[in-house]
Amino acid sequence: GIQVEQSPPDLILQEGANSTLRCNFSDSVNNLQWFHQNPWGQLINLFYIPSGTKQNGRLSATTVATERYSLLYISSSQTTDSGVYFCAVDPRIIQGGSEKLVFGKGTKLTVNP
Amino acid sequence: DTEVTQTPKHLVMGMTNKKSLKCEQHMGHRAMYWYKQKAKKPPELMFVYSYEKLSINESVPSRFSPECPNSSLLNLHLHALQPEDSALYLCASSHLGLAGGPTYNEQFFGPGTRLTVL
Numbered sequence A: 001g002i003q004v005e006q007s008p009p010d011l012i013l014q015e016g017a018n019s020t021l022r023c024n025f026s027d028s029v030n031n032l033q034w035f036h037q038n039p040w041g042q043l044i045n046l047f048y049i050p051s052g053t054k055q056n057g058r059l060s061a062t063t064v065a066t067e068r069y070s071l072l073y074i075s076s077s078q079t080t081d082s083g084v085y086f087c088a089v090d091p092r093i094i095q096g097g098s099e100k101l102v103f104g105k106g107t108k109l110t111v112n113p
Numbered sequence B: 001d002t003e004v005t006q007t008p009k010h011l012v013m014g015m016t017n018k019k020s021l022k023c024e025q026h027m028g029h030r031a032m033y034w035y036k037q038k039a040k041k042p043p044e045l046m047f048v049y050s051y052e053k054l055s056i057n058e059s060v061p062s063r064f065s066p067e068c069p070n071s072s073l074l075n076l077h078l079h080a081l082q083p084e085d086s087a088l089y090l091c092a093s094s095h096l097g098l099a100g101g102p103t104y105n106e107q108f109f110g111p112g113t114r115l116t117v118l
Helices: none
Strands: A004-007 A010-014 A019-025 A031-037 A043-048 A052-056 A059-064 A069-074 A083-090 A107-112 B004-007 B010-013 B018-025 B031-037 B044-050 B053-057 B064-070 B073-079 B087-094 B113-117
Touching: A004 A083, A010 A019, A019 A031, A019 A083, A019 A107, A031 A069, A043 A052, A043 A059, A069 A083, B004 B087, B010 B018, B018 B031, B018 B087, B031 B073, B044 B064, B053 B064, B073 B087
Parallel strands: A010 A107, B010 B113
Antiparallel strands: A004 A019, A019 A069, A031 A043, A031 A083, A052 A059, A059 A069, A083 A107, B004 B018, B018 B073, B031 B044, B031 B087, B044 B053, B064 B073, B087 B113
């Protein structure tokens, strides 16, 4: 099956610093999502980005589908950005059917004050 | 409204108990999902319902029994669980693509039920 690799596995930042998280995937994908899982376990949708670039406030994401990777940029990090960031991909296209998300192992981000 | 709700938030049960987890969404999504997440691991898919029919079962043990009574509700019935089944159980929902057309599968997750089996 498809492999989804995220790097780095752990990242520690000082408040105000910028960071880039990477997601590599081993095969073509239909969809790609970035999530932030907060300390209480809630998975928060950050981006739905099968290709191209999107921005939302201090966060932006770029997916280069032809080269099978996606990047998540966090600028001016805040302590509330702490948590685990997951990349998840849907490796199949089933017309009219359901699909599944395959998650990477995540990047654990700690932002210190 | 992009909210998926789950009840209860926490559940402690013995190995002989029967309990149910509930999930609800009002976004008009026709696909609903159960995921299991162990500590320090990513979520893993358990079941998928599309148009209220079970479409994917990822070889989940029969002590987990899903049910989709209507397009807004998803249940997970639990019976004779083992301590290793303790985990965070996440529900999600998404739209489905039309037959013959492009798919659109942004999934939205609920807050989860943290299950402890004693």
